[in-house]
Amino acid sequence: MKAFDYQRPETIAEAIKAASKPGASYYAGGTNLLDLMKVGVRTPDSLIDITRLDDLKRIEPQKDGSLRIGALVRNSDLARNVDILSDYPAIAEALLSGASGQLRNSATVGGNLMQQPRCAYFYDPHSACNLHEVGEGCDALEGENGKHAVLGWTKTCIAVHPSDFCVPLAAMGARVVVDGPDGSREISIDEFYTLPGSVQPPGSALKQGEIITAIILPSDAKRFAPRARYIKLRDRTSYAFAIVSAAAMLHIGDGRIKDARIALGGVAANPWRAREAEDTLNGAEANEASFKKAADAALADAKPSGDNAHKIELARRILVRALKAAADGTPPKMPDLPGSVFAVGKEAR
Amino acid sequence: MADTPMVAAHHVRLGSNSGQPMTRRDGIAKVTGTATYAADNHPQNLLHAVFAGASIARGRVTSLDIKAALAHPGVVHVMTPDNTPALSQDPDQKTTPFTARIDVLQNDKVRYAGQPIAVILAETLEAAVEGARLVKATYDSDQARIGFDDGEAFAPEAVGISTPPKFSTGDFEGNRKKATQSASVEMETPLQYHNAMETHAVVAEWDGDHVTVDMPNQAIGLAKPGIANYFGIPPENVTLRSPYLGGGFGSKAVLFGPQMLGILAAREMKRPVKLVLKRGQMFGPVQHRSATRQTVRYDMDADNRFLAFEHTANVSTSSFDNWLDGAANAGLSLYATPSISVSHSGTRFDTGTPGAMRAPGIATGSAVIECAIDVAAEKAGMDPLEFRLLNYAEKDPSNGKPYSAKALRGCYKAAADSFGWKDRPLKPRQMRDENGLLTGWGMGTSIFHAPFFPAKARAVLRKDGSARAETSGADMGQGAWTVLWQMAADGLGMAADDIEFDIGHSDLPDGSVAGGSAHTASAGGALFAAGNDVIRQLAEIATQDKDSPLFGAGNERVLGENGRLFKAEDPNVGESYTDILQRAGIEEIEGKGRGNRDKASTETYAMFSHGAVFAEVKVDPDLFQVRVTRLVGAFAAGRIINPRLAQSQLTGGMIWGVGFALHEEGIHDKRSGRPLNNDFAGYHIPVLADVPHLEALLVDEEDPHVNDLGVKGVGELGITGTVGAIANAVWHATGVRTARYPIKIEDLLKGAQALKA
Known part of the structure; x- marks a missing residue:
């Protein structure tokens, strides 16, 4: 894979500063990003390893009854959390239906949200894919596309979001807490993801340098x-x-x-x-x-x-x-x- | 080997070690990480090689920009067709068995996606990987041809390993006219990739014109001259070490381009070189199983007995070589029928060349045959097992020969009883489980050839009572380290723990190919014979020595066991091996051996292992996800040397059957020819949850003709029969037969919707 700088900040502020440079990418569980780097589809200049940010590893019931899940909580830990199992059981079921035990032990909550599509043409650096570069085109349109989208797609991109965890999150209207160069904000999960447009491929609402710090499961769910x-x-x-x-x-x-x-x-x-x-x-x-x-x-x-x-x-x-x-x-x-x-x-x- | 007796003497008996369910003798080395696989070798001054693969499937490389790769820190050299010397042998020539046409940077032609177009040599693996990414090729490309509708049709001269593409016997047309009913099935099977857990790898180090190669290999005795030919050196200048293989499944029996490039790079660089394929690179230059498009038809008389069997297979191969899976030969010896017509046609895809993959031909062909049998049974209104027994072959229908042994009836009974088959309703869609899931039961017959290869072995007994046995045979994970060891120890009349044992090295006597389900019989037979040869010599010494209690006993009436030689009729009279040698003042006795199959037997008998597999599947009635909930197989394969490891091989084969039936499929983009699922996330094989209950029963069978020891193979048997059993169970659950493997949810949905309409 392409050589990259590696930084391991000790605070969220340092992490944001480091990740604000173009070409920087956060790194946590690495279960998706590293694969993409190995095949050459993602070539970040610098990896900002956030795995030491212990503040993001907590699961905390909030005063308003909601549950705040730090972005670095591992999928395995979340799936076995008592509050999740009793109050939000579909979340646990979705997590445990995904990937394998080994991957869940590594994958984080924030990384799960940031998973990239598993479209084979996206994974192939030699194929045309608007997710590689806007305007490249989409080889999936006329290719092997039996697993592709049936809702919300355009000819720009027909890939699907691969996450299990995010499906019950979407159903219950979870909120995504992000921090960044311009401060902290909360985004509803509906608005977190952007569907493909006539030119733009799908993506997220995150701006360069912004980091997911937590997900909030609403108390009314x-x-x-x-x-x-x-x-x-x-x-x-x-x-x-x-x-x-x-x-x-x-x-x-x-x-x-x-x-x-x-x-x-x-x-x-x-x-x-x-x-x-x-x-x-x-x-x-x-x-x-x-x-x-x-x-x-x-x-x-x-x-x-x-x-x-x-x-x-x-x-x-x-x-x-x-x-x-x-x-x-x-x-x-x-x-x-x-x-x-x-x-x-x-x-x- | 003039001194090697070609018939078994009777100084030792197979059975003190053989027949015992020993655990793997290499197990501790493997779980403690001390077993050295090829890529675990790190000679000093090592260079790492990574090849860059073509991103087109057909055409020419018009330019190759290697500047960025060369400039990358750590990269030492980039091999391209411009600077790579020719091999001593045209890589499109095949002068030794188990070689293929290979791509080793000899020209600018591209014949499949992933073909090596440059090799990057670097001080670190990371630098070599990045160097490969930085190589920029431009191409003059033609439209790839992938699939039977796009590929180029041709008439093959042979299928499998030199088998004729067409065969017929009996009055086929006449019998068809006599038939009162027929059943036929058309199905496709996909490209499948071997994907051993250990990817192909080579570590090569030259010393003058001698090369030492660490490379997983199933056929060391053939690889040695093969490598020598490519590099223009005598075979004795090749040392090949392959003590452990992380799976082979056929693809490690053959020499391929990437490994030869690693050896070539080591010679060019005058440094040791390691080249290990990445998982994604396993989907191109290192073989796969042909895709097939098959039709199977059985014609029956009014009593539901077969009159005619027809099997045609259109089989894929590459544009530049001619291996074709012999799918349509799978049924030649399976069910009784007075007339047979089978034929193969070929289609050239722009993929790498296929090759033998676990149960070649039979896995693919029986997957369709067993479906046709069930369709025929349905037409006959008969239970599938009753129907198979009605058409049971007492003699090989293709040549009229009796079977050397065939305990298939016992297999049917043992597996059916254990499974509970008698309660099966005849019609489909009759069974639901307590959760409302559609439940289906299906069966299939397993069959695989029992070939025999001319393996050699050596054994030594020393004055201090220690002993050693060796052959170049290969442990692919199937358990050869244990099973061959057991047979070697029996040959010496000693406990397995009391002998040294070695395999997996080209300096050892040629143990022949670990393939074709022949290794235990061939290499094991040779080891047993080598030990036996030692004890024969020892008996000669003892029976001619006046001071021995065995003096005058007569050579043939002396037996060796537990390191002691004794009179057959009076075991109390005897003495230890050590006593005999010490008194004679002989340092050691060396024995040589090769296994033996009687030539006349080969002419007289049809030789196969057999089995029966019964499958239970559960299918969601609305969503059509399939789960195999029970697989029960019973198998007869002559004398079983190690029941534990035989069962492990058989259950492993049955799990392959699950993968064939429900999961495995190599998908290539039809335009670019590039593989689209060349990793384990995309190329599905069964996971543990796909195989909840698995049973492999061993049925007693004595085969007096197959070879001196009556041993047949179990490595490939389990996959045959299982695939069809699962497809038949899916039909029994849903009423749907799909037109292709793997059986997909969408095809079952469509089939069920059509049934409703």
Whole structure:
């Protein structure tokens, strides 16, 4: 890989200063960035190793009832955190459905948000890809694109966001806390990701030098804890990215759905919040007919970006499955195969 | 080897060590990291070599800018076609077995993506890697041809290892006309890449015109002259060390361009050179399994017996070489049928050249045959096992020869009983589990050749009672260090712990190829014979020595065991090996051996290992994700030397079957020809969660004809049968047969939607 400067700042302020230079990149778990550097798709001039910033390693309940997760908390630690398991179980299920034990031990919360698309053409420095350089074009459009986006894509980019963790984050409306040269700010996860435009490929709202310091899980999402699931369809039982996935969270009272939160994974360049689908469920009965209506609403605008029309039907079906599973209740114990379609017990059918 | 007896004497018995489920004798070295794999060698003054690969699949390099690479700190030299000397042998010539046409910077032509176009030599690995990235090539490129619809069709002269591409027997057309019903299946199988955990690697160091090469290799005896030919030196000037391989699966039996470039670079630089392939580089110059497009058809009479079997396979190879997977030969010896017609056609893709990959031909062909058998059973309205038993081959249908041994009936019964097959409903979509998942049961028959190679071995017994046995054979992880050791110890009539043992080195007698599922029989047979030869000589000394209790016993009536020679009819009469040698004043006895297969037996018998695999799958009824929840296999492969390691080989093969059926697929961009999933995130193989329950039962089988020891192979058997069993189980669960492997969620969804409509 290209030679780079390496710095390991001791404070967030030092880190921001170092990362504000063009060509600088933060480095934490390294599970994605290092791969991209090895294939030559990412060639940072300097790596700012933030793994010594202990302030970013805490999980702290806030006075307003929300939960603040430091950006350097490891995926494995977060998935086993007592507050997460009791208050935000879909987060734990999503985390444990992703990657492998070894990767989760290394990967951080902030890095998970910053994952790059897994499109093979993006990973290939010789292919045209607007994520390499704006204006290069997109070789995926006419290439092998069976796993690509069905929502929110343009001909600029048809890649999907690969994260599992971010799907329930999107569903519950988590907020991303960033710090940077211009000070600290909070961004809703909806606004954190930018979809592809007519020229611009997808990306994030972060400016050069800005660092994710924490994610805040809202306190009002705790009411979904009894009925919150993340379900993921994949080509093998474990250690595979989602073909499609869904986070579904339901608040049910008096036999009716009082509030619903839905997001889809593997369908778009962001974790796709499906507000139209949520709206169809408000006040509805928690039954298959309602769930199918919601799924139709969620995918109403979907269109294939290539040889992937099947993903639209699969996304509908995974959402119905996740809603059913959520309605049946969060399992008292984490399933043996978290997030798997095979983890859904009898109660979900 | 005129002094080597070609028939087994009877001074030792296979069985004191052999037959025991010993754990791996190399296990502690491996788990403590002291087992030295090729890339673990770091000779002093080492240079690191990394090759830059072509980013086009077909065309020419028009210019190569190496300035930036040369300027990179640590880079010492960049080899290109402009400054690389010719090898002593045209790299497109194949003068020794197990060589292929290779690319070693001899011209500007590009024949596949990832082909080496420059080699960067640097003081550090990091510098060499970056140097490779800094090489800028421009090309004159042609449209890549990938896939059966885009590739160039041709008629092959041979498939597999020199097998005819067409075969027929019996009155095929006449029998077809007599048939009352037929079943046929068309399926495609994808490119698959071997991807041993240890990537290909070489460390080469020259001393004058002698070269020492550390390189994982399955065929040391062939690699040695092969390397010598490329570099114009006598074979004895090549020392090849390959004590441990991190998997081979066929691709480490052959010499490839990158390794030869490493050796060439060491000669050019007059320094030791290490070249290790990156994972992504495994998808080009070092072989893969051909893609196939197959049709299998069985015609039956009114009693549901086969009348005619037809198998055609269109098979991929490269644009510049001719290896083709012999998929359509997989069924020649499988089920009883009076007439057969099989044929292969070829299609040239702009990929590297394919080669033998675990169970070549049979894995690919049986994956489709076993589906056709189940389709035929369905037409016959019969249980798939009953149907297979009805069409059980008592003689090899392709040549009428009896099998040297065939305990397949026992395999069917053992596996079916353990699996609980008798409760299987005939129709698909009948079973759901307690969670509502579609459940299906399927089966397949396993078969693999039992070849035999002319391996050699040496054994030595010393006056102090110590002993040594050796052959150049290779442990790819399959357990040769243990199994061959057991057989060597039995040959010497000693405990395994009491002998020294060595393999994996070209100075040792040629142990032949660790491939074709022949290594235990071939190299093990040679080791046993070598030890036996020692004990025969020892018995001669003792029985002619007046001071020995064995004096006059007659050479043939003396046995060796636990370091002691004794009378067969009275084991109390005997003495230790040491006593005999010390009294005779002989420092050591050397024995030589080669395994033996009777020539007449080869003419008379069809020789195969057999097995049966039963699979249970669960399929999500809406989302069609598939999980293999149970695999039960039973196998008969003659005498089993080490049941623990045989089962490990068989279950490993069955897991490969899971990968073939559900996961493995090398995907290339159809325009550029570049591999798109050349890492383990993209190229899926089964993970532990994909294989929840696995059983490999060993069925007793005595094969008196296959070789002196009655040993057959288990390395490739497990993958055959398993693939079809899983596809049949998926059909039984869903009612859907997909037209291609791997079986994909989207294809099952489409199939299920079509069924509904």
